[in-house]
Amino acid sequence: MCRLFGMSTGGPRVRAAHWLLDAPRSLRAQSHRMQHGAGLGWFSLGGEPVRDRAPLAAFENADFDLHARNVPSHTFVSHVRDASVGGLTVHNCHPFVMSDRLFAHNGVVKGLDVLRTWMTDVDRAHVAGETDSELVFAYVTAEIRRRGDTTAGIVEAVRRIAAELPVFSLNLLVAEAGRMWALRYPESNELWVLSPGEGGVSGPGRAAGTDGPVPAVVIASEPMDDRPGWRPLQPGELLTVDGLTETSFFPFDPLRHPLRRSDLSIREAASQATAPGTAGPPVAPGTRALTDTSAALSAVTSSGTSATVPSAQASSSAPSAAPSSASSGAPSVAAPVAVGAVPAVPSAVPRPSVPPEGFPSASAKPSDAAGSVAAALSGAARAGAVASNAVLSGATVSSGAGRVRAVASAAIPASGPA
Structure with a gap:
C-alpha cells in the first residue's frame, strides 16, 4: 500500500535524510514496492x-534524494505511491x-461523484488530478474554511465521509507550518508514531547542534527502524x-458503509496489501503471505476469477513521461489554535511522554445495513474485479539539469485509492 x-521538530529546522533515505526501512527503501x-x-x-x-x-x-539531504524544515510530509x-x-x-x-493519504474512498x-x-x-485523495483533501479544506479551525474541519469532513460514503481506509496526514494531524481510520491500515520521549529524533549521530539530531x-x-518506542495509532x-x-x-x-477487501477491485486490493517487513505476527513456517502488489495480482489472475488478498496484520508490538513539479502556497501561516479547545470534538486525550497502558480504542463494528450508494458502488467494484490493469507505452522527457526520465503511463480504473 502507499506509505x-x-x-515535526517543534521549531528547529533540520533535514529529513535519515528517515527518508538512510533508516533501515526508509521511505526510499519502501519505494521498491511502491x-x-x-x-x-x-x-x-x-x-x-x-x-x-x-x-x-x-x-x-x-x-x-537531493531534497531529502539538503532541504531544512521543521515540518515534513512525504509519500510513496502504489497507484x-x-x-x-x-x-x-x-x-x-x-x-x-500539505496533505497525503493512504486508503480507498468510493462514491466520488457524491x-x-x-x-x-x-x-x-x-x-x-484524478485521485480520491485529492478530492478528500479539497473537501477537508472546504470544511476547515467553513469552521475556521483545522481540527474541527478535519473531524467534520471525516465524520460525513464515514457516514455517507463507502470507505476501506482513510489514513491521512495534514500539515501546517509547525503543526500536524495524523488519522488512522478505521483499523484496515496501520499508522505509527515515535514520540520524543520514546526516542523520536530528527536523525542519528552527532551531539545536538548544526545538523545534529533534535527531538521530533x-x-x-510502518516502524522505520527497530526502536522499541514506536506506537501504533x-x-x-x-x-x-x-x-x-x-x-x-x-x-x-464506526464506518456506516465499510468496504471489505472482497469489495475492492483487483488493483485496489493489491494496492492495500500489507508490505513485507512491517510489524506484525510472524507468518507460520511453510507459508508465505501475499504482501506485495505483484504477488497479490498473481494470486488473483491465476485463480481465473477472484481471490481475497490477505488482510493487513495488525500488531501493537513495536518492532517517467512527466516531469517533477515544485510548488509553493501563499505566504501566510495559520494562527495558533488551542488544540484542547475545539468545538464538537470530544475525547481529547493529552499524550504524556510515555503512553499509558491500555490506551482506549474506538469501536469499529461495521453497520448491518449499507446505504444505496455503498451497495451500488460495492457491486460495481466486484463486477470489475476480473479486469486486469493495462499499461500503456512509456516516453521520456528532460527534467532538472539535463536528466532524462522515463515512466510508463497506466490506464487504471476510474475510482479507488491513490
Missing part, C-alpha cells in the same frame, strides 16, 4: 508549503497543497501535533 511519512510516484513537502522560511513530486519511484528519483486510480502523472502524486497546507456534490465550483477548482515527532505507515485516533505537544482525539463512530 506516509511526517515529522514505484508509482514519490513526493516530499516542507515549509519555507516564510511559512509557505513547498513540495516536489514526480511519477517516479523514490529510489530512482535524484530530486527526492490504483488515475494515470502515472505528477498531478496524481502526493503530497497535495491547498490553502497553506463527494463532488458536497463542494462548490470554487472548492473543486483546487483539484488538478515521527509518523509513518488506535483505530479512529486523530493525533494532533502542535510543535512537540501531542494530543489524541477519538471523535469518530
